[in-house]
Amino acid sequence: MGDKLKSDEQEFKFTKNHKRLLLGSVFLMATSAIGPAFLTQTAVFTAQFASSFAFAILLSIIIDIGAQINIWRVLVVTGKRGQEIANEIFNGLGTFISILIAIGGLAFNIGNIAGAGLGLNAIFGLDVKIGAAITAVLSIGIFISKGGQKIMDVVTMFLGVLMIIVVAFVMFKANPPYAEAAKHLVMPEQPLALVLPIITLVGGTVGGYITFAGAHRILDSGIQGKAYLPFVNKAAISGILTTGVLRTLLFLAVLGVVVTGVTLNSENPPASVFEHVLGPIGRNIFGIVLFAAAMSSVIGSAYTSATFLKTLHKSVYNKTN
Structure with missing residues (x-):
C-alpha cells in the first residue's frame, strides 16, 4: 500500500485543468465567505478597534488556514464529502446535518439575494425586489445550464x-x-478585547459549512486520494489568503476614514466609507462590491447545500451530476 501511494504521488502533475480547478475552488470558497455580513462586520470592528483590528485579522487567518487545510485534506484523501464522513462517525448524523444545511442555506440565501438586490439598487436605482429577482434568475441560470460548474468557476473568479x-x-x-x-498587527491595544472579533471572523470564514464548498468542488471534479495533498494544501491556503486580502484591503480603507474622526453611518457602515472617500458616486461603487459579494455568496451557498443533499438518495445524486 505504501509503495502504491508513493507511486501515485510521483505520477501527479500540475496541469492546466488543475490550475483552473484550483482557481475555481479557491474563489468559490473565498467569495462564498465574502457576503454582505462580511463587509459590515469588517467596517464595524475597524471603527471600534481602529488599527488594533489588524491583529484580529492576522490571528483569524492563521486559525482559518489550520482549520481549512485539515478539513480539505480529510475529504480529498478519503474521497468522501462531509456528510458521508459524518454518517460513518454516527449513522444518520450526515443526513441530519445535510437537512440542517439545506434549511440554513435557504435562510442565508434569502439575505444574500436581498443584498444583491440592494447592490443593484445602489448601482442602477432598480427597485430592490426587481434586483433580487434578477439575481435569483441569474443564479438559477448558472445551475441549470450545461457546464454549470465551469460557469460557476468563471463567475466567482x-x-x-x-x-x-x-x-x-x-x-x-x-x-x-x-x-x-x-x-x-503584532502589538494590539487591549488584545483581550479582540477575542470576540476573532471568534466572529473565524466563524464567518471556516466556522460554518462554507468551508466545505471548495473541497466538495474538488471532489466533484474527480480528484481524490493522497497523491493530491500538495494540490489541496495550495488550494486551501490560497482560499483563506484570498479572503484575508479582501478583508485587509477593506480594513485599511475603513481605517483611513475613521482615523480622520468620521463617524460611520450605523445603518450602512461600509457604504458610508465609500461615500466619504469617493463622494456621491461612492454609493454606486459600493453597490458594485455589495452585488458582487452577495451574488457570489448566493452561488456558493446554493452549491454547497446541493453537494450536501446530493448523497441523500441516488436519484438526487444523479440529477446533481
Whole structure:
C-alpha cells in the first residue's frame, strides 16, 4: 500500500485543468465567505478597534488556514464529502446535518439575494425586489445550464477579482496609516478585547459549512486520494489568503476614514466609507462590491447545500451530476 501511494504521488502533475480547478475552488470558497455580513462586520470592528483590528485579522487567518487545510485534506484523501464522513462517525448524523444545511442555506440565501438586490439598487436605482429577482434568475441560470460548474468557476473568479480591485482602489484613495496598522498587527491595544472579533471572523470564514464548498468542488471534479495533498494544501491556503486580502484591503480603507474622526453611518457602515472617500458616486461603487459579494455568496451557498443533499438518495445524486 505504501509503495502504491508513493507511486501515485510521483505520477501527479500540475496541469492546466488543475490550475483552473484550483482557481475555481479557491474563489468559490473565498467569495462564498465574502457576503454582505462580511463587509459590515469588517467596517464595524475597524471603527471600534481602529488599527488594533489588524491583529484580529492576522490571528483569524492563521486559525482559518489550520482549520481549512485539515478539513480539505480529510475529504480529498478519503474521497468522501462531509456528510458521508459524518454518517460513518454516527449513522444518520450526515443526513441530519445535510437537512440542517439545506434549511440554513435557504435562510442565508434569502439575505444574500436581498443584498444583491440592494447592490443593484445602489448601482442602477432598480427597485430592490426587481434586483433580487434578477439575481435569483441569474443564479438559477448558472445551475441549470450545461457546464454549470465551469460557469460557476468563471463567475466567482470574476466577482472575486472585481471586489479586490474596487476595494483596493478605495483603500489607496483613503490613504490609511499603514505604519500604525503594521505596528498593531503584532502589538494590539487591549488584545483581550479582540477575542470576540476573532471568534466572529473565524466563524464567518471556516466556522460554518462554507468551508466545505471548495473541497466538495474538488471532489466533484474527480480528484481524490493522497497523491493530491500538495494540490489541496495550495488550494486551501490560497482560499483563506484570498479572503484575508479582501478583508485587509477593506480594513485599511475603513481605517483611513475613521482615523480622520468620521463617524460611520450605523445603518450602512461600509457604504458610508465609500461615500466619504469617493463622494456621491461612492454609493454606486459600493453597490458594485455589495452585488458582487452577495451574488457570489448566493452561488456558493446554493452549491454547497446541493453537494450536501446530493448523497441523500441516488436519484438526487444523479440529477446533481
